[in-house]
Amino acid sequence: MVNDSIIAGPELDNNSAMKVLKGKKGSLVKVGVFRRSEKELIHFEITRDVIPTFSVDIAFMPNETTGYIKVSKFSATTFTEFKKAVNNLLENGMKNLVLDLRGNTGGYLQEAIDLADEFMEKGNIIVYTKGRNQPKEVFYSTAKGKLEENKLIILIDENSASASEILAGAIQDNDRGLIVGRRSFGKGLVQRQLDFLDGSALRLTVARYYTPTGRCIQKPYDNETGFDGYYTESYHRYFNGEMTDQDSTHFNDSLKFVTPGGKVVYGGGGIMPDIFVPIEKDERLGFYNKLFQKGLMYRFAFKYTDDNRKSLQKYNSFSEFNEGFNIDPYILKKFLKYSVENDVETDKEGLAYAKGKIETLIKAYISRNLFDDKGFYPVILPSDSVFIKALQLFENPV
Template identity: 40%
Template structure:
């Protein structure tokens, strides 16, 4: 690892906690040999004995009955609040839910659903999946599952998942009201493994430019990315836009492998630094990647975190990609998952991520003041950081150099090379009400089902070029909104009209052309929405800078232009 000898961070050392996990029968001490020696454990043993004594007294002598498991879970969570913002504890049920988005799939019936007016509508049934094979189609309503009603205000996403998901091979009885019919039909569906995808789009913007969007870094992300990248390269892609907006992170090694496909030579990707050397590591590129040359633009925003920031930091510090958008989240603490005996999980911070130039990705925080940490988003908005490059401030004490000699700054998150402000002009209260009640999506589903035969005669290319959302269609959508108690706000509607029209069209395209052998890619939706994506459109105007960077030229960035303090 090569560090800049003149400019470097002084890492903040966070004392690691020892988890005390208690059960009704007594106490289990986790980590005596794992985290430290005898002397360090003396204080922990004293504290453990005190805690066990209090818990025993509550159990045996407190005036009312208590749920000791609940008390233990609560006390662990409150203890961890005194540490960094990302050390956390999950009960067994919470741990299962937290892991689900990163797993390769789940056992279920293979549908995508939409809750509209307290009723579950099927948006799509996975081709060749359990529901599709049973004859269930988009637009159908699920009324009951194994006799339990799936209508009414109690129908939340969590409730629906609890009823539809289950062990592979198990059977579930569905009472379905088919689209356009008035008589219930019963379907017996056998649950199966349903694949989960994390690369949501991968298509050619033009005859040279490819676009890939990664939603998270899950078990299958690298394979999905590699396959998509290969397809685009075979389509004569010369330059790539990689979109990591809103990506909360996930598996570190998947992020590193993706960097390795884009960055040539033996280059440092990321390193970690913890207490002592036990959790210190360095990761370098080591294979011949698919797209190591050619212009590369990477889009990030305030929702890009953790593993997404590893990718952005590695490509920026090695002068491989032009980073555009807004400053990323700033989550640079490494958590180690520790599975506890009752199925619960501790995610313990053991080290920090650093970019190749030596920047800590983690934004500042004060121990035990999680509320302040969580207000960072609001502070960025109030300071104008989302809207103006002039609002971005740099700390001269945290100055670093990229491999090519460009100036970059630490202080939390990855600051882009090119700033693109948020565009909120079309986001009105009326639009938020439509989105909150799934009005636009439901209208588009109905329209697609009513006009499916005519739409399927078109190619998506012709649809995207020629199909127009008419005023009559907007009027029908407004009627649907009024039936759902969303009152028309004329001024809001006029402001939001271009966005509403585009999203209706995008959802129609999704309902007609998605899932036709494309491994979970939602290209049609994103291609339609691209015309309203101000950040994407502006990023394409900076392709020339990305091309200069790909040729090894030094390009001007906001780090060189902005006022500093």
């Protein structure tokens, strides 16, 4: 309920709810919230304000010398957020940095360039653009960066795109750090918007982005692949085995490029990692995958948090929660009952194989409900194969 208006129910959509919630900055809105753990609505009076959108989800030290920063997108404030996070990590003794760009679909180009600049000495090419009727424009690193001396590993996957690929390509082509994970999406077009008098607009592609060695970031799109082929290309990677087996990826000699340090890198669309880490593909994960695809761990964690909010209040901080809370047999039994109620029967063999993964993800989601992303990543990362590989590479460089 917002003021005197009911905004829940099958006939009300999110847009209708948002119209009631939004208002002039500084004005008050009364909100009634229903929780399963409470018998009556809980009432709040909220002062309306501009809500900032953050792009650095978390920055923390997984060990004494390594920092981890998760950048989910490149917004107008990303570089400012990044600098603040880096300063805190350096004060805590950071020597190595894991920069996680997995799932980052891009955003502001300048923010990605500014981040790359922090890792490089002056005068290195970060990215350049080139088009049929557009002059070549080159972006260089400028003054001394704060992180020039720190070891760097960037994590990417098939959903890392655009500005993420520009940053990863700049680091890779300048031999500044390692790229770990799987080939990125391959989105690197420069577009110009043409506005028309009727209010409509046309976005015209005028150039493409290239990494310092000359690799085109944009994956091919032509008459052979077609519209559907372009947008389903990532699915074809999975079924062709590229995401599970590095040997499934083949390149023509024309797609080979060499960095100043002598490392061979490959074009053809997207950024190929220096160190490939496959996705898990195991028939024994069938039960886990069903649960995950239906969002049952997420939904159960939300319900559990709501039903047990009072008892969970004893954890005053994430560290207390992480040390004191575990998914015990009673909670797991409740989850399995919940999954059956949602049409996923328990597979005993699949449960035995994936029990640890299921319990970890439920705990991570509960932790996120209590402590936001600061409670999610420290729980989930210790079992993340790509992150584990990054830590190993700091200890034993290739």
